[in-house]
Amino acid sequence: MSVQTNITTLKKMVEDIQFSGRHLLSVNDLTNQQIYGLFELAKTLEPWNRSGLNVLQGNVMATLFFQPSTRTRMSFETAMARLGGSVLTETTPLISSSIAKEETLADMIKVVSQYANIIVIRHPDADEATGAVAYADCPVICGAFGHREHPTQALLDLYTLWRTYGRVEGLKVCVATPDLVAARTGHSMALGLARLGARVYLASTRANRIPKEIMDKIKQFKGHVEEAFDMNQAQFNEFISEMDEVYLPGCSAPKGGEADAWKKLMEDYLVRYETIMKTLKEKNKIVYVTHTLPRRPGEMDLRIDTSPGELYFKAIAYSVSIRMSLILAMIGL
Numbered sequence: 125m126s127v128q129t130n131i132t133t134l135k136k137m138v139e140d141i142q143f144s145g146r147h148l149l150s151v152n153d154l155t156n157q158q159i160y161g162l163f164e165l166a167k168t169l170e171p172w173n174r175s176g177l178n179v180l181q182g183n184v185m186a187t188l189f190f191q192p193s194t195r196t197r198m199s200f201e202t203a204m205a206r207l208g209g210s211v212l213t214e215t216t217p218l219i220s221s222s223i224a225k226e227e228t229l230a231d232m233i234k235v236v237s238q239y240a241n242i243i244v245i246r247h248p249d250a251d252e253a254t255g256a257v258a259y260a261d262c263p264v265i266c267g268a269f270g271h272r273e274h275p276t277q278a279l280l281d282l283y284t285l286w287r288t289y290g291r292v293e294g295l296k297v298c299v300a301t302p303d304l305v306a307a308r309t310g311h312s313m314a315l316g317l318a319r320l321g322a323r324v325y326l327a328s329t330r331a332n333r334i335p336k337e338i339m340d341k342i343k344q345f346k347g348h349v350e351e352a353f354d355m356n357q358a359q360f361n362e363f364i365s366e367m368d369e370v371y372l373p374g375c376s377a378p379k380g381g382e383a384d385a386w387k388k389l390m391e392d393y394l395v396r397y398e399t400i401m402k403t404l405k406e407k408n409k410i411v412y413v414t415h416t417l418p419r420r421p422g423e424m425d426l427r428i429d430t431s432p433g434e435l436y437f438k439a440i441a442y443s444v445s446i447r448m449s450l451i452l453a454m455i456g457l
């Protein structure tokens with residue numbers, strides 16, 4: 125295929141997604157058709173995710189991260205660079221931007237959107253961040269807001285599932301963590317799975333079950349959704365042996381006096397390497413494991429890293445392609 129044919133093909137794919145100029149604050153800002161359009165575009169872009177395709181030369185992305193990040197910020201910045209654009213990054217806005225001089229987030233976004241063609245922002249206060257996005261004069265991507273949502277993490281994990289199984293519909297996926305209140309990635313993933321027709325299982329403590337506002341949205345898709353509470357490690361491993369994927373959203377671990385109790389709770393949600401290998405041997409079935417990362421020492425059995433079930437590092441490569449796809453769809457070509 126010639127370069128010109130590639131550009132013509134990409135332009136048509138981008139236009140068909142019909143997301144140019146829009147914001148992405150929730151997985152639900154996308155229709156299923158748009159999600160599959162982004163998947164197809166990402167697959168087309170995969171050959172360039174380690175090289176470059178200069179289709180966005182002259183365009184600028186601003187990444188404003190009010191909370192720490194390795195993956196989200198760097199994969200967006202990589203994706204923009206691969207597309208030929210450039211990046212302005214603010215990783216310590218509380219210290220080094222005019223937020224430190226009591227500028228409001230709304231003013232900051234209004235100003236930065238005059239420089240940038242697209243903004244990615246991570247912020248601890250979901251309401252404040254959502255309100256400020258209304259002042260932007262360019263498309264804005266939520267790079268995780270508070271405890272609410274992390275839509276592009278879900279998008280990349282859904283894309284990884286789609287690339288692994290060739291579908292999302294009908295897959296049995298268990299989103300598992302002791303605290304589904306604070307798991308913004310778990311919220312976005314559960315919503316994305318539900319809307320694409322997967323069978324959704326939510327394993328958590330009863331005390332920290334998924335918030336009602338997220339559950340209500342999941343139920344709107346009228347698919348299979350089931351909660352499972354307070355399993356011990358043996359019960360949990362039995363439960364996930366029936367799944368196509370177990371999805372472990374990283375979430376904030378308490379510090380200080382509560383840390384030990386938390387570690388004990390986390391042990392109940394430890395995926396055993398033996399479960400993956402036994403299921404493979406006895407049922408000829410791979411239970412894929414996704415952890416959204418970062419993970420803490422002891423949180424996972426590291427033998428899974430080199431097992432057939434590992435999907436979390438494979439997802440890192442896919443994250444660049446799907447973020448290239450999203451940036452193109454939002455900026456346009």
Ligand code: CP
Pocket residue numbers: 192193194195196197268277416417418
């Ligand atoms: N998964 C994720 O959001 O990782 P970072 O916090 O490193 O961006």
